[in-house]
Amino acid sequence: MSATPSRIRDAAVPWLLPVAILVGWQAAVSAGLVSNRFMPAPLDVIRAGIAAGRTGELWTNLGVSTLRALAGFVVGGGIGFGLGLANGLSRLSERLTDTSVQMVRNVPHLSLIPLVILWFGIGEEAKLFLVALGVFFPIYANTLHGIRSVDPALVEMGRVYGMSNAELFRRVVLPGALPSIFVGLRYALGIMWLTLIVAETISASSGLGYMAMQAREFMLVDVVVLAILIYAALGKLADALTRQLERSCLAWNPAYRSA
Amino acid sequence: MLLDAQLRDKPPAREPDTGAPALSQGERVATLSGSAQPSSRSSPDRAGEQRGIAVTVRDLHKSFDGNAVIAGLDLFLPAGGFTAVVGRSGCGKSTLLRLILGLETPTSGRIGLDEAEAGPRRSQRPRRIMFQEPRLLPWARVVDNVAVGLSGTGTGTKAERRARALAALEEVGLADKDGVWPATLSGGQRQRVALARALVSGPGLLALDEPLGALDALTRIGMQDLIERIWRAQGFTALLVTHDVAEAVAMADRILVVDEGRIALDLRVDVPRPRRRGDPDLARLEGRILEHLLGTPSAA
Numbered sequence: 001m002s003a004t005p006s007r008i009r010d011a012a013v014p015w016l017l018p019v020a021i022l023v024g025w026q027a028a029v030s031a032g033l034v035s036n037r038f039m040p041a042p043l044d045v046i047r048a049g050i051a052a053g054r055t056g057e058l059w060t061n062l063g064v065s066t067l068r069a070l071a072g073f074v075v076g077g078g079i080g081f082g083l084g085l086a087n088g089l090s091r092l093s094e095r096l097t098d099t100s101v102q103m104v105r106n107v108p109h110l111s112l113i114p115l116v117i118l119w120f121g122i123g124e125e126a127k128l129f130l131v132a133l134g135v136f137f138p139i140y141a142n143t144l145h146g147i148r149s150v151d152p153a154l155v156e157m158g159r160v161y162g163m164s165n166a167e168l169f170r171r172v173v174l175p176g177a178l179p180s181i182f183v184g185l186r187y188a189l190g191i192m193w194l195t196l197i198v199a200e201t202i203s204a205s206s207g208l209g210y211m212a213m214q215a216r217e218f219m220l221v222d223v224v225v226l227a228i229l230i231y232a233a234l235g236k237l238a239d240a241l242t243r244q245l246e247r248s249c250l251a252w253n254p255a256y257r258s259a
Numbered sequence: 260m261l262l263d264a265q266l267r268d269k270p271p272a273r274e275p276d277t278g279a280p281a282l283s284q285g286e287r288v289a290t291l292s293g294s295a296q297p298s299s300r301s302s303p304d305r306a307g308e309q310r311g312i313a314v315t316v317r318d319l320h321k322s323f324d325g326n327a328v329i330a331g332l333d334l335f336l337p338a339g340g341f342t343a344v345v346g347r348s349g350c351g352k353s354t355l356l357r358l359i360l361g362l363e364t365p366t367s368g369r370i371g372l373d374e375a376e377a378g379p380r381r382s383q384r385p386r387r388i389m390f391q392e393p394r395l396l397p398w399a400r401v402v403d404n405v406a407v408g409l410s411g412t413g414t415g416t417k418a419e420r421r422a423r424a425l426a427a428l429e430e431v432g433l434a435d436k437d438g439v440w441p442a443t444l445s446g447g448q449r450q451r452v453a454l455a456r457a458l459v460s461g462p463g464l465l466a467l468d469e470p471l472g473a474l475d476a477l478t479r480i481g482m483q484d485l486i487e488r489i490w491r492a493q494g495f496t497a498l499l500v501t502h503d504v505a506e507a508v509a510m511a512d513r514i515l516v517v518d519e520g521r522i523a524l525d526l527r528v529d530v531p532r533p534r535r536r537g538d539p540d541l542a543r544l545e546g547r548i549l550e551h552l553l554g555t556p557s558a559a
Contacts, residue, residue: 153390153392153394156394157394160362160388161408161410162411162412164410171396171399171407176398178398252398252399253398
């Protein structure tokens with residue numbers, strides 16, 4: 001009976017601050033405290049959003065960016081996950097590759113943009129390459145760490161109880177590494193958007209970053225702000241999906257159990 | 260449970276020692292009493308259900324980085340017996356158990372495992388171990404944790420494994436906990452799940468590596484009774500490593516005191532089961548072992 005109102009209240013709490021900021025922002029612009037030229041009011045941004053939505057420009061760019069992000073994520077994350085597994089399970093593989101990976105890791109991947117433009121131009125490959133590179137490291141490092149930190153007592157138990165290597169991996173090692181892999185996943189999703197937006201802002205002919213840069217050329221501040229708000233929403237969406245996935249995959253762990 | 264009740268009520272008929280062991284521990288055993296003879300009493304209560312694995316250890320050596328932990332140990336564990344190994348910490352008792360289980364490889368010497376009978380099911384029955392910690396998979400529900408005990412036994416379908424796991428859970432009194440996560444169980448319940456996991460495959464040898472050390476006193480007594488009851492019903496060979504002499508005396512029919520990598524004392528516990536806690540015979544035996552462990556000159 002009393003659960004429903006309190007649940008609504010609980011769900012509302014995280015949104016209080018963003019809503020307050022929006023209201024305050026709108027009030028400040030309407031009252032003329034902030035110039036419309038530099039900071040459009042939220043209502044203007046919404047209007048710009050509706051306009052861009054009507055022409056279809058917004059959806060095209062959003063779709064292009066999402067596709068790039070996911071493609072880069074799948075490629076980079078897949079390689080990172082695979083190499084993380086290989087190095088976590090095989091000493092030889094780790095000795096062969098880990099030093100090189102650690103060296104490359106310390107190069108900021110965005111510093112490669114000039115080189116990438118030289119190699120790929122401003123085509124899709126450039127964005128895919130950069131996103132994949134950015135996503136690779138957090139997934140790799142956390143997968144490796146997760147496998148390393150699986151309780152050796154459980155591995156010993158599995159062996160004594162006659163598990164085959166495949167069974168040991170599936171039932172002990174992988175589930176044990178999963179919490180750490182999820183940490184990597186969340187980091188990677190953040191880096192994925194960041195990399196893509198930077199790449200699109202610098203060199204692209206479509207996508208959200210391109211849309212924002214075009215708007216700047218024509219001093220359409222409301223569209224610039226619209227793009228930034230969409231980034232925030234996409235980031236939040238990715239995070240929420242991961243949380244949901246975590247909650248269902250890690251239900252055994254009291255730290256992840258939903259209340 | 261009817262079977263258990265019968266077993267409990269029946270006074271344990273003494274059976275003559277069946278066959279001398281392959282090795283004579285007599286030589287290296289301190290002669291505190293006549294009970295230091297090599298004993299190979301198989302549990303008498305379970306004629307017809309002989310499922311234990313007999314263990315023969317010959318001139319076993321094990322060193323870690325040049326430190327000898329086991330130094331020329333000979334031992335025969337008859338099928339179906341309940342042997343307890345006690346000793347000071349670092350005496351090599353856990354290493355002995357791990358060697359017998361195949362968790363460590365001996366530096367030299369031989370460990371032989373033999374089925375008691377060449378029955379229709381000649382295949383080697385599994386050896387199982389209960390660790391000091393439950394070592395349950397936190398991401399598997401209780402019933403799936405128990406089913407882990409069927410790994411490597413080639414037990415057929417998923418439904419079959421589940422049914423056996425549920426039966427094992429029932430045996431340890433946790434039938435209603437099959438679907439919960441291990442994190443929600445108490446320490447004693449977790450250890451009972453670990454016991455069910457060890458037993459679900461019908462092992463021929465169950466090694467217990469101080470499995471009750473982390474439990475509170477009352478839970479521990481309950482677990483001791485449970486393990487003893489299941490051992491009497493199933494007839495596996497039980498090998499208990501413990502630092503709790505009272506526990507060893509209450510549960511085992513033979514007690515080995517290990518010191519400096521050898522068997523220093525080999526005692527039989529001829530107290531009928533079910534044993535009453537505080538039995539004067541048990542207390543006397545416990546006193547004697549403690550005296551030996553604490554290094555009273557007469558025992559050295």
